[in-house]
Amino acid sequence: MMTKRLFDLPSSLRLSRPPTVAVVCLGLFLMCCLLVPRFASFGNLENVLRVAAILCIVACGQAIVIILGGIEFSFGASAALASVVTVMVLPATGPVAGLAVGGATVIGIGMVNGWLVGRMGLPPVIVTLGTLMMASGIAAWLVGGLPLDAPPSAAFSWPARGRVLGIPVPILAALLACGVLHVLLAYGRIGRLWYHVGANPLAARLAGIDVARVTLLGYAAAGAFCAVGAIILTSRVASGQPALAPNLPFETIAACAIGGLPLSGGRGHVLQVVSGVLTVAMLNNAVVLLNLPVAWQLVLLGLAVLVAVGLQKDWTVLKRLARRAAR
């Protein structure tokens, strides 16, 4: 089967299939260790993971939506709204309940998205764009444009700065999120149904699956992952910020795309998500360590997305280009 997909190159240059992203990720890691000064230090690696943690948690949610054949743009805005809501209710509820209320806000927005996509049959791009704008606007309206500061407390800063057994809480939360996502996808009935609905929603309906309910639960679960990320973010900035993480949805989509999740849905594994997230985090870190302008992070990230998606095209395009060049 695979031999038919090869393009006509000297045998020494032949690759039987596109390299998996895990291999690319490992290669990038080794390259950074060798070429980037101070990359391989323990402190720096912990820093990479700490930065990757929030992205990883939210990307787990994004992965569910992408497996469902959808896409989530509202994550950044709902995290921002969560931070604002948390800080506003904080005086009345205390830090723990406050953070929980913020997290619930994110799950609520996820459920609204899931209901609109699943029950009303609206396109995910438009739905999540709409809720992005609404959540963003409501957050700005609530604080009147200026960030609200949260009163400092140990419980409030624990999610971002605490350590358990010497390991930072965000990193533990990310590991936990990956584990939960894997168990859901591999052993959960609902996880299996996400794949079916993403692969072919019409066939899913005809097989007797309640597509609307499965979709709603998927967006709600994605919201739950994003809620954890939002709680950590809020704790880290210790304030309610209407422009908290505007790039969050795009970075998570990029991580999933680099990991090899097709936006057409029906496919995806947690290791792909992790590889994509680590690739993004390492690229960002290398830019900083090499003293390149920070704006280069975005350029490299965009390039990585394009290269990753290009490599997943089964080489057919490259094959055609190579033929044309040979002519």
Added chain:
Amino acid sequence: MPLSDEALVATGIAKTYGATCALRDARLVLRQGRVHALLGENGAGKSTLVKILVGAVTPDAGHVELAGVPTTFGSVTQALRSGIVPIHQHLSLFPELSVHENLSAFALAGSGGFLARKRLVDPPRARAWLDEVGLNVDLTTPLAALSLGERQLVEVARALSLDCRVLVLDEPTATLNASEADRLFTVVRRLCATGTAALFISHRFDEIEALADDVTVLRDGRTVIDAAPIGRHSREELTHAMLGAGVEAPPERRCVRTDPVLVGRGFAARRDARSDISVTVHAGEVVGLAGLIGSGALALAAWLAGAQSGAGGLSVAGQAFASGDRKRAAALGIAYVPADRHVEGLFAPLSARRNVSVSALGTLARLGWLRRSEEAERIDPLIRRLKLHPSQPDAEAATFSGGNQQKLLIGRGLALPGLKAMVLLEPTRGVDLAARGIIHDAIREAAAAGVAVLVATSDLDELMVLAHRYLVMRDHLLAAELPGDAPRAALLSALSGSLAA
């Protein structure tokens, strides 16, 4: 060299799609001024050959000569420019536009660039084309106001706007009534008298005998009868050439009617039709629902399985369910195999096993968690029984051939917990003979085990080897009910509505 009258010669044509070999060594010779019939059962490669001729598909091997000049078509537009004009089974006109605009589509396509000033051909020219096909309608009439037969004539008239050398008619009569078909044939004959060659694809022998001069038969991707004059072979010989040695033995016709299982009453296949269609399928019985394209047979079957909403009452084993409630219908034990396996059936990126087990997830999960070892234990024997090839339950469904993908959908139906009834639409369309036999065996076994089976198909041969009883749909009404030993001729006349077969 004498002037040849060969309009088109295609030799050694081969085409492979993934693991499926659609054409192995096809040959087709069309002569000027003659109508050439192309015969072959479903999956023989007819449609692939037609697609190659009209430039929609590029062959892997073989070569095509148009009036003696070697040709390769890179696109449908190129083929059109060379004078090969297809008349499609599914009309390729624009219903929202006027007759005039439709007629202008070919003549002006690509001629004016982005800012073409001229959108319509001169009315006298358009008028002349319509006269040629004997259609007397106003040029400004919206196409949607015309009957299907008239639209087909507009399509033929549009062919005249090009220098039409080969007219390709792909089952043009499937949606026409008898008088519309006659009218079309008259036009085709008149065109051929001017030297045009016509390729005519149809399943109906009487039409072929009425219209065609020569016949070519394809079987399993090869030409088995090559351009024989139409009188040389009898219908039986042609049928035998189409089916080859792979014809299945007819089934045991005995079926003890027991309890009614799947019952539908008062279905209206169209909003304006009388809602009086009622169907009962008994336990252990295979009911064959026959109907040409557009007859409403597939809609009726989909309604019975809860896959399509519509008026009327439905029940299975005494328990009622709402129309269009596929989830409840599945929960009550009605399996459904849809007609279009890629669009409605297959989960292409998922494994073969998961494509089958999806119907049984309810019993494979405990408190919402799946036991994957049990899934393999229960599903894999079923996959083996259906002789999935290659026998890899973990391989992606997309990598299997059409016949094996269809086996997965059959397996999904058989895996449904508490299976009481199966509704299958076109269960072996585009499926090779080996897979067809396996699927038919699986359907018979299910019926023998007491499942009520309804098979809706336009493939008569399939019905004749499966059904204990036939229901025939025509023009959105139930036209006839025939016993299992009814002769083919009786079925054909019930299908077409003609008195003679």
